[in-house]
Amino acid sequence: MELFEEFPALGRKTLSSTKKAIDETFKGFSREYGQALEDFFDPLLRFLVWFEKLLLATPWPIILVIVGALAWLGSRSWKITVGSVVAFVGIGVLGMWEDTMATLAIISVATFLCILLGIPIGIFMARSDRAQSIITPVLDVMQTIPSFVYLIPVVMLLGIGKVPGLLAVCIYAIPPIVRLTNLGIRLVDKDVLEAADAFGASPKQKLLGVQVPLALPNIFAGINQTIMMALSMVVIASMIGVKGLGVPVLRAISNQYLALGLMNGLAIVALAIIFDRVSQSYGKRLQAYRKGLGND
């Protein structure tokens, strides 16, 4: 009877020694290779630091002009452009300029990294069913595993700082761009591809001339999602030493500062909305040809 009342787990001793063994192995690994890994990521760290310093050193009016210009180029909408500039002014007035610049720096670098890695992986997935069947579950794990769990090995390997924070953000934020690149390429009309084949297009000509351009709206939706997910990691990343808007939020949680938490939280929301609206309307403009009679 006892067998049915309690699950026959491994003995406590066996379990704890297994866990210990895993921990020890990993610690050994990180002692062995930690330095090498740090060196490997050093260029990334330098780039991130340089970019953050650049944003902070740039006089605020110039940043405002750049924000407005980017918003206009992306969306071609006065509403979104003015809204973006006003939001940044608000952030500055409320004393969150420096934290916002730090957050902007890490989000930009993380998004850039995700695009750099994610689009080629997505293309690779679209070209091979086997690759898709292997990568899909990995992406599922990356999206569902609690971020604190993979923070542990990252911190053990690289310690506390910007790079582990950046990696944590990337692990969480890269799946959408991979998935949507894959999806977008797979959804390209078979008839169009057949036509490209019939005219003797090489695989490269098909990829760059037909598949990627036609998948672009989906790829863009992926980039948009990636940015949103990167922003939602800001607070968690600040737990392992990433500067930015997450730090005051953390402080607000531990000290029950309602106003501080709210202000910084809303600043993150403002950034998210700006990124989202600008990138979405840019994505829409990319597929203007899908509409019937256009403006030309």
Added chain:
Amino acid sequence: MTEAKIRIKNLYKIFGKNPSKVLPLVKEGMSKTELLEKYNHVLGIQDVSLDIPEKQIQVVMGLSGSGKSTLIRHINRLIEPTGGEILIDGEDVLAMDEKQLRQMRRTKTAMVFQKFGLLPHRKVKENVAYGLEIQGVDEGKCAERAQHWIERVGLGGYEEHYPGQLSGGMQQRVGLARALATDPEVLLMDEAFSALDPLIRFDMQSILLELQKELNKTIVFITHDLDEALRLGDNIAILRDGAMIQQGDAQEIVLRPADSYIADFTKDINRGKVIRLRSLATPNAAFKGETLNGDTKLEDALAILAHAQDQTVGVARRDGSLAGTVNLTQAISALHS
């Protein structure tokens, strides 16, 4: 008869998991239904041989599921055959490696599709230039030749439009211009006009015939529409269930259908517009009366026949010599057999 430009010899295509294993069974005479039931393989093309002469329009006709679209895709090897041979200008298409095949598709053949297959993200002029761009022709020349063909198919003024902004007929003009822009020797047209409404379809047929008069391409034209087949085809081949059941010119198909299936097909067409006098001529070397060209259509000849002496006219061959005579009774019975 001119030398065959494209030769298809004993072509087989079987769809399924292990086509080459069941191929011998099909060659021994297993039927399509039996193959499907016992081995779960679909017989697409069954022992089709066809010689397509140079600079003529070869129509391949059949209802849906007859394998005609599968057949045309074998010519440029968009589909790999299970057995048989395909030769273009005596060159074995199946022996080509990927690079040679691409080269052939770029320069020798071009294709027009039922669903147009245009690139939706490119403007009309960029679509027309697509084949040239794939070949690596420089930009200025691409644009110039694209412009030429856009004008030729009557799309001048629409260069900057996207395909999605055009009607079906206009989109297919883009498809035709794109195919002609690479100056291919062989034009493969897969139900190219089937998606268009009847009036537009007639227009497009006229454009094609007019262009062909001047360009003299070898055209393989797939259709399910007998009127279209009879109007366009110098030669017509009819497929059913993946097998070739008759080939010949329009006259032969209409006057001597190979079986009741084809006879059913041809029942409702306007025979007066298809049958020409030369197919009805009975030898009569002594005839001295009024003589008509052998290419005269029956419907045009009737009125003349009615008023001719003895209601009989002579029929001249293309070289002017006398092929024989036709009388009114023969002509009328040819309309209704």
